[in-house]
Amino acid sequence: MKLHLEIASCVRATSKFSQCTKCVDACPESVQIVNNLPTFAKGTGVEAAACVGACPTEAFSLSDFSATEFFFTFLESKVRLVSPKINVPCLSVLNIEHLISLALASEEPIILDLSSYDPESQLFDLIEARIEEANFVLSSISSKQLETNLEKVETVLDAESKEETSRRSFLGNASLKGVMKHKRVFDEAVEAEELRSFELDSSVISKIKEKHLPDKRKILFTTLKRAEVPETFDVVATEDISFISQKYVDENCTNCQICYRICPTGALSSDKKFSLIHFDAMLCVKCHLCHDVCEPDAIHLQEGFEFKEFFEPQQRTLATFTIKRCNECGNPFTYTGGEQTCPRCLIEEEEAMFLHNNARQMRGES
Numbered sequence: 001m002k003l004h005l006e007i008a009s010c011v012r013a014t015s016k017f018s019q020c021t022k023c024v025d026a027c028p029e030s031v032q033i034v035n036n037l038p039t040f041a042k043g044t045g046v047e048a049a050a051c052v053g054a055c056p057t058e059a060f061s062l063s064d065f066s067a068t069e070f071f072f073t074f075l076e077s078k079v080r081l082v083s084p085k086i087n088v089p090c091l092s093v094l095n096i097e098h099l100i101s102l103a104l105a106s107e108e109p110i111i112l113d114l115s116s117y118d119p120e121s122q123l124f125d126l127i128e129a130r131i132e133e134a135n136f137v138l139s140s141i142s143s144k145q146l147e148t149n150l151e152k153v154e155t156v157l158d159a160e161s162k163e164e165t166s167r168r169s170f171l172g173n174a175s176l177k178g179v180m181k182h183k184r185v186f187d188e189a190v191e192a193e194e195l196r197s198f199e200l201d202s203s204v205i206s207k208i209k210e211k212h213l214p215d216k217r218k219i220l221f222t223t224l225k226r227a228e229v230p231e232t233f234d235v236v237a238t239e240d241i242s243f244i245s246q247k248y249v250d251e252n253c254t255n256c257q258i259c260y261r262i263c264p265t266g267a268l269s270s271d272k273k274f275s276l277i278h279f280d281a282m283l284c285v286k287c288h289l290c291h292d293v294c295e296p297d298a299i300h301l302q303e304g305f306e307f308k309e310f311f312e313p314q315q316r317t318l319a320t321f322t323i324k325r326c327n328e329c330g331n332p333f334t335y336t337g338g339e340q341t342c343p344r345c346l347i348e349e350e351e352a353m354f355l356h357n358n359a360r361q362m363r364g365e366s
């Protein structure tokens with residue numbers, strides 16, 4: 001089982017201004033930020049690969065386990081227990097979106113086996129927090145909830161073994177390749193694919209420009225389309241939802257174009273003339289990159305997240321701009337009133353004027 005980092009998918013590779021530390025927060029002993037990029041710590045086992053489930057853009061992956069493949073295989077089986085002893089390497093590889101999607105897509109309640117984890121550990125807290133957030137979201141959009149199991153898992157397995165589908169055959173389909181079934185073994189078995197720091201070369205830079213929606217969001221999107229639509233839509237505090245956001249742009253926006261050019265998923269976009277900022281909340285993975293790069297701090301999280309977005313997604317226009325051609329250079333620019341001269345030409349004019357005045361002073365002219 002190897003841990004792989006697709007550096008081109010990391011928002012830190014997209015901009016040196018990114019402040020994302022989600023992988024480090026999830027696996028502080030195994031992942032560090034070095035030269036502004038995530039780096040595997042040498043000589044450290046990768047603690048349960050919690051970074052895989054934590055990364056908003058799915059930059060981390062495991063060689064022998066795919067959460068996407070697991071999602072479909074699990075639903076096809078009759079097993080409704082998600083356990084490090086039978087079908088996942090660790091519960092932490094599943095993100096909140098996977099958990100919500102599993103609960104929504106399953107007719108039967110899903111049980112998450114926490115019995116392998118030390119309740120005092122950081123990993124337990126992390127997994128519990130994800131389950132809590134998933135259940136919080138579920139309580140607003142459906143009658144389903146995820147259940148947890150803290151007892152010895154054998155008890156649950158006994159019950160499961162009465163199911164027609166055998167655990168063994170399920171495992172055979174679950175892409176685990178029989179490598180390991182228990183977290184302790186998993187921790188020992190997992191190793192970083194390359195224990196090294198990453199650098200940006202030209203092949204990475206060309207990949208960074210590609211917009212990519214993570215699989216977990218595609219799964220959530222598809223699951224929501226098939227789910228029963230609630231009679232009313234709740235609005236919850238923005239800080240209670242960690243994986244998606246709604247935004248607005250204030251009057252300080254200069255239309256510098258950076259946020260919508262670098263948004264990794266295409267949640268922020270514009271038209272051909274760059275005369276507006278569009279936003280699709282269902283494409284936003286709350287990576288915070290747009291906020292980190294916005295120099296005038298003009299893009300903000302909307303107060304209150306509306307669950308209506310889940311069922312009736314909308315593209316909103318956050319800002320519109322008047323685009324005119326510069327009278328000096330002829331290039332299009334964002335016109336904010338006054339002379340029809342683009343900022344670059346204005347700066348050049350100011351510099352020319354400064355040099356001209358200096359020259360006059362040196363000649364003793366007033």
Ligand code: SF4
Nearest residue numbers: 010011020022023055
């Ligand atoms: S985008 Fe993913 S890999 Fe990059 S810093 Fe954030 S969590 Fe880590």
Ligand code: SF4
Nearest residue numbers: 253254256257259294
């Ligand atoms: S919101 Fe900020 S980053 Fe985006 S175009 Fe406006 S000024 Fe630039």
Ligand code: SF4
Nearest residue numbers: 263284285287288290
């Ligand atoms: S809109 Fe901002 S927070 Fe959302 S995915 Fe794009 S860059 Fe990340």
